[in-house]
Amino acid sequence: MKKRLSFLLTFIMLLTMVMQVGVSAQSTYTVKEGDVLWRIARQYDMDWEDLAKYNNLANPHLIYVGQQIKIPTAGEEEVAEVKSNEVQISLLATSDLHGRIYPYEYAIDSADADAGLAKIQTLVKAERAASDNVILMDLGDTVQDNSAELFNADPVHPMIKALNYMDYDTWTIGNHEFNFEKSFLDNNVNTFNGSVLGANIYKTDGSYYVKPYTIIEKEGVRVAIVGLLPPHIDTWEAAAPQHFEGLAFEGTVESAKKTVAAIAGQYDILVGAFHLGKDGEHGYEGASAVAQAVPEFDVIFMGHAHEKLADLKVNGVTMIEPGAYGAALSKADIVVTKTADKFEVTSITPSNIETSGVEADADMLAEFKYVHDASLADANTVVGSISADYIENVDYITGEANVTTMPTSQVEDTALIDLINEVQLFYTEADVSSAATFTNNMNLVAGEFKKKDVAYIYKYPNTLMGVNITGANLKKYMEWSASYYNTYVPGDVTVSFDPNIRGYNYDMFAGVTYDIDISQPSGSRITNLLMNGVAIDDAKTYKLAVNNYRFGTLLGLELVTEADKYYDSYSEMQDAGRIRDLIIKYIVDEKAGVATPSLDNNWKIIGNEFEHPLKAEALEMVKSGAIEIPTSEDGRTPNVKSVNVYDLIKDGKFTEYQSLTLLHTNDMHGFFVEGQYDGMGAAKLKTVFDMYKGMSANTLVLDAGDATQGANLVTLSKGEKAIEVLNALGYDAMTTGNHEFDYDQAQLLKNVSMADFPVLAANVKKADGTDFLTPYVIKDVNGIKVAIFGLITPDTTFLSHPDNSVGLTFEDPAAVAATLVPSLRAQADVVVALVHLGDEGGVYTSSNLATNVTGIDVIIDGHSHSTYPNGNVVNGTLIASAGEKTKNVGIIEFALKDGAVISNGARLFTKAMSLNIEGEPTVAALIETIKAENAVIENEVVATTPEVLLGERDDVRTGETNLGNLIAESLLDISGADVALTNGGGIRTSINAGDITKGEVLTVLPFGNTVRVIELTGADLVAAIENGITDYPEAKGAFPHIAGMMVEFDSSKDAGSRVTSLKIAGEEVDTTATYTLATNDYLVAGGDGYTMFTGKKVVAEFGAMDEVLIDFINASGTGKGAITDRIKDIAELTSAFFYELFDIAA
Structure with a gap:
């Protein structure tokens, strides 16, 4: 049975690592507890003295757990010598020791098998015995925690004394060094014998607080070491500014660039000794970002994240981190080759030498016994x-x-x-x-x-x-x-x-x-x-x-x-x-x-x-260890994934159960290009679909209608390009939406015939009573029988152009379902209603369907563009809807046993979740092809204008313009509504005088908005105008462009009470009367603060606003866009009137 994709990917990564280990195992051996060199040599049929010479072991009797012993490959007749023109430098590093000299944690009064500098010292002694070319670094967070504060008043803090005892060459300051008074930090800096590093710490006079870098020479090889730490000290220690008094902190990448530029030509090996994890946090950039920006680094040693890493490369830079507390000693063996005038790095071998199983150095334990004794006494x-x-x-x-x-x-x-x-x-x-x-x-x-x-x-x-x-x-x-x-x-x-x-x-x-x-x-x-x-x-x-x-x-x-x-x-x-x-x-x-x-x-x-039903059994698996709850990649956050029964079924943990996954979309309206205000786009949809299919073969992809009309990407071809995209995405079925009927019946049927999947509608009948489209389909999903039937709102007859539904009857969806479901129930394990009904008013809603028809396992809904994060349950039936415009992928999971549904649930994969995934290349290429074909169409001249049509941002968001008026008039004209209103924020640019191309109109109206007509009261109209002018005279995207009404307002009054007159057909608005308003679908959904429009009855729908505007200009010209003071500020007139009164009184 297939594993979840995440586990599959992990397996592939692990398999790759194992294969690499398998190869390297022919040439290296990792020392285990109890090993001695002669036994290792015997395993490989070698003399131990030759093996010692091959590995440059100064003391063959001193090897340690975790050490890598190189084994000559088969066929080598002699033990290799280091070439005379090569030099090997061994870089060693610790980080985040947090007060640990002894392998002991005083807070719990317990030994710690993989911690403490005394264990590190054993490893360091062995390295130094093997080579003189060793450089030892600590990467910070050294003097805080584990009772280290008991010694803050000592002339030399024990942790600094320990670093000196071990002859550390460098110490990079960490953020926890700033947990105490600045004088304590100063003393630690002054008493450390090596170089203290921090290239992004400055004094107030602009000079460095400590060295930004140091250069250490070994056998003529110049090793430059640059130190960095998180720059957020002033935030983290904001409550105690005395801890960093007189200091300022610079960004990591900026400082790295500056420092490396300053030492150009002065080094042969460039090393980062950073108190930074690979990733940034809280807005600063981590070590990976530095590697991307400054690839001159040969190796970067990292800290802060408490993560063990030794196999990471970023932008060609080797990255390594030893974890925390002394759990490992990071090591990088760097071989450089002498050329005529310089040394060149020829190889870098990174590793982490674990301290578990390593004996603590007895001399060091004796030296620092006073620290251990005092800490124990205090703790107890x-x-x-x-x-x-x-x-x-x-x-x-x-x-x-x-x-x-x-x-x-x-x-x-x-x-x-x-x-x-x-x-x-x-x-x-x-x-x-x-x-x-x-x-x-x-x-x-x-x-x-x-x-x-x-x-x-x-x-x-x-x-x-x-x-x-x-x-x-x-x-x-x-x-x-x-x-x-x-x-x-x-x-x-x-x-x-x-x-x-x-x-x-x-x-x-x-x-x-x-x-x-x-x-x-x-x-x-x-x-x-x-x-x-x-x-x-x-x-x-x-x-x-x-x-x-x-x-x-x-x-x-x-x-x-x-x-x-x-x-x-x-x-x-x-x-x-x-x-x-x-x-x-x-x-x-x-x-x-x-x-x-x-x-x-x-x-x-x-x-x-x-x-x-499976909760208890799942938790028992956790307790028994059959299921392991994962931690974060760096090991610092536990429990980062919930135990999910549907995942467990897919993973084969419950062998008696089957899983079924339904992926669904609705109301995509051809928005297949990823956009700031739109969804993830078709290419990423395909990636998501493939990802879930990779997790389980028992997966279907469904759409609930309104996919082929809206964005010009698809409307320019009357929906045909939408079908091409849906085919490429691999849909298994869809239902038709009312906007599929925006094209005539012949075009709709052509689109259906082009589809590689059934387009369903069980309640649409031809004049002879036969089905207009396929009513249902039964899919066999690896033995699970899934019945899917389609329903569409009968309101299609007036929501789309009435001519396009002539000769068709749209039957009551609930009545049709009540007849159909029992039959499907007898043939299938799962019954799915794929519907375009919505949840907005009227009787033809998905909720009404669930209330009146039993036996449906899930209703996948469209039409109202509703977003149900976890679905809605009505009368025991799950209703799911995924919003609009590819902003979400709906996911419905089923658990079945013996052909019966045990449970189901709905959730969403959101656009936000898609930010870090790549679009599938084939679909991405298809979209680009369609865009290129459409570009030819967009250059087509579609209308003319004798004057500039003004749509500049500052103009349309602060007052009446001829383009805003023209758009509002076009809405009024096509709809026959009482009044029309659109928002200035939806008008994006002007149109020059002369020929108007399709592309120009699309630039003015780029959002693919459609025209909707709603019923509302006069009071709602007044509230709408008030919403649009709250910020006047400041610019606001909600500023209303209107037709069919005349508005006067007084901007000197408080926002919300500015409208002084609103006339329709020459008469003051009746706040209690009902009117029809033509506007765009964005505002109907409450966009730009027009919340008074939400939930209102939609009495008609029309096509895309750009098409409506083009048709209107061709039919009526641009004259109706003339400035008529249809929305006017009378504040100055009011002020002038009162000034005149005062003059008369005087």
């Missing part, structure tokens, strides 16, 4: 007691204390987060507090309360801030936090987290009650937000408690200002004001030394329908 200082466990099940699924799936502390309220917030509220006297989970396994367990317990639950040395924040900005902050969750999709039985967001950036709040609706997109998830039972007031100011890091975040998000800060624990208490210390102080002083769990359950996740 008893400060109170814990009455009960704060979290009973630390792992949400397994219940274990070690998280392997997802932390309970991030999916529901816990007493632990409540404790942190309780402390913060107490000391700041705030209304609201926020806190995050810093360690997945964090918990307080019944027993003695020791300092290490606090370090474990609060990893960072943050201080506490109190800030004033408006209710509106509090909501924005909470929405920012809630973006941590992935959006729920049907079939999910667990919550999951966004892989691009770190857990420390997900905050949970106290002082308020709220729900997080994960069925909604990011930015729209916080609901039922109350304080003491009262809704948060957007305009009111509240007091908020946050840590200093989050204060910097809020400054960056522009949700607070520096002036909003009213409390700073560091200013009040210095080091005693760190939140870790405040937690201890609170328990000791306020709780008599006894920490007792208290849980208020003030928030919860909603919008997740996790109940599914």
Whole structure:
């Protein structure tokens, strides 16, 4: 059975890697625990002395776990010598040591098998014993964490002393070096014996704070090493500007370019020693961006991301990162060849040497035993007691204390987060507090309360801030936090987290009650937000408690200002004001030394329908290890994909079940070119379709109508080019929409005959009672029988030109379905109604169909351009709709067992999700061909004008123009409505006097909008005009261009109360009367603020506005566009009248 495409791609990548390993295994051997050189040599029928000589081992008896031993390839008669004109340089690097000398984590009082500089020292000694050409670098985040702060007052900090002890050549400053007073950083810089690097850190006088680079020479080879770090220190440490006082930070790429240019010609090997991950974050550029911009780098050593990488190349630059805490020593063996006047790099061999299994260096352990002893003693200082466990099940699924799936502390309220917030509220006297989970396994367990317990639950040395924040900005902050969750999709039985967001950036709040609706997109998830039972007031100011890091975040998000800060624990208490210390102080002083769990359950996740017949079995698979929940690529965010039963069926985890996937679109209107305001386009549609077909062969692609009319890409050929595109996309069936009837019946039937798939409509009959189109089709999808029938709205007879439906009868969709479905039900496992009915008013809606007809498994709908993120369920029937213009692909998943549907669910693949995928080349080429053919048509002269038709941006958005009038008049003419209105933002340019080409009209009206006629009241008309003139005299895209009415307004009045007169046919509008308005489909959907148009009854529809305008000009000329003051500002007249009154009075 096929795997999901993502797993398939992973498998292919892994297979490639395995094949590479298989090849390299013939020439290298990785040392394992217990290995000695003579045994390795014997495996390859070699003398151990020859093997030692081949590998340049100065001490053959000193090899270490993870070391790569080169094995001569078959046929080599002699052990190779390093050529006399070659030099090998070994570059070694550590990063993100975070206070670890011993292989020990003091916060949990436990040994760490793959951590600590003492283990790194064992590896470094071996490397130096093998070669004198070794350069050792540390990439930053060195002096913070793991009780390292205990020694901040030492003349030389133990971590700096350890780097010196090991003879590090360079140290790049990391962002966590700035967590403390600037004087502490200065001391560390001054006491490090090697070169401290940071090319993007400047003093206020413009000079460098530390060296931007250093050049080290080995056997005449000049190695230049450039240091960089994230430039966001001033944001992250914004709450404590004294930490970076007198310093400024520059962008990474900018600094790299500048530095490399400055040292051109001075090096043979160029090395990056960056405290940067491969990817940027928070708006700055990462190491990959530097490699793209500055390909002169031979190798870039990376840090910050805590990721292990040794097989990455970007733009020809070798990239390597050792992970964190001393888990590995990154190594790059660089061979350079001496030429007549320089050295040239001929090979770079990157690797990460793991420290797991490596013995810590005994001499170093002895040297720094005082650090270990003091850290242990401090960690085990008893400060109170814990009455009960704060979290009973630390792992949400397994219940274990070690998280392997997802932390309970991030999916529901816990007493632990409540404790942190309780402390913060107490000391700041705030209304609201926020806190995050810093360690997945964090918990307080019944027993003695020791300092290490606090370090474990609060990893960072943050201080506490109190800030004033408006209710509106509090909501924005909470929405920012809630973006941590992935959006729920049907079939999910667990919550999951966004892989691009770190857990420390997900905050949970106290002082308020709220729900997080994960069925909604990011930015729209916080609901039922109350304080003491009262809704948060957007305009009111509240007091908020946050840590200093989050204060910097809020400054960056522009949700607070520096002036909003009213409390700073560091200013009040210095080091005693760190939140870790405040937690201890609170328990000791306020709780008599006894920490007792208290849980208020003030928030919860909603919008997740996790109940599914297969849920329990799926979770058991997780517990047993049969299903592994993935982490982010860098390993720092757990649980980045929800357990989804439909995926599991596709993956063959439930062998008794079958999956069925329906991909669907609707109302595409020929918008097959990706555009800023349109959808993903046809080429990306094809990529998405192929992707899901790759995940499961049980996949069908369906369309619910209005695909062949709208954009000029397809209308110029009367829909024929649309059929070509649909064929290339591989559709299995579609229903006709009303706009397919915008062409005459002969053209519609020609288009149908061109299609490689059936076009369905069960309720359209010819005069003799026979079917006009195929009513239904039954597909056999690998043994699953899928019946698909089509329905179209009977309103087609007036929504499209009435002449195009002459001789046809459009029967009641529900009545037809009620007769047809029982028959289909008897023949099929799944029954699909592919309909073009919509959900806007009237009786012919998809909801009405679901209410009156049972036995349909899913209704795939079009016509109203509705977007249902997870579908709607009406009378037990799922209704799905994917919006319009290729903005989404609808995805419906079915689980079946023994031919019966067990469950189904709907979701969307959105345009936003398509941003990082490539369009399928064949379809992309087809679109380009159609565009080229259309270009010939667009050069055709279609009309003439004796004058310039004014459509410049500033003109159409601030007042009446002849082109705006002409467009409004064309709408009025074709529709026969009472009045017409279009928005200035939809008019994009002017038309010069003389011949008018089709292309010129398309440039004026590029959006493919169609004409719609709606019924509305006079009050709605007045509201519409008010909406369009709110910003006057400033430009606004909503400015109304009108026909059939005369409007006067007073711009000196408040927005919303400016219209003083609105006349139709010479009479003042009756606000209670009903009128018909011709406008465009964008405004009917509420675009440009015309929300008063949404939900109104659509009484007629016509074609594209560009065609309507061309026909009108040819029939009536351009005279009706003349300026007539049909929308006029009378403010100046009013002012003049009052001035005159004042003069008379005087």
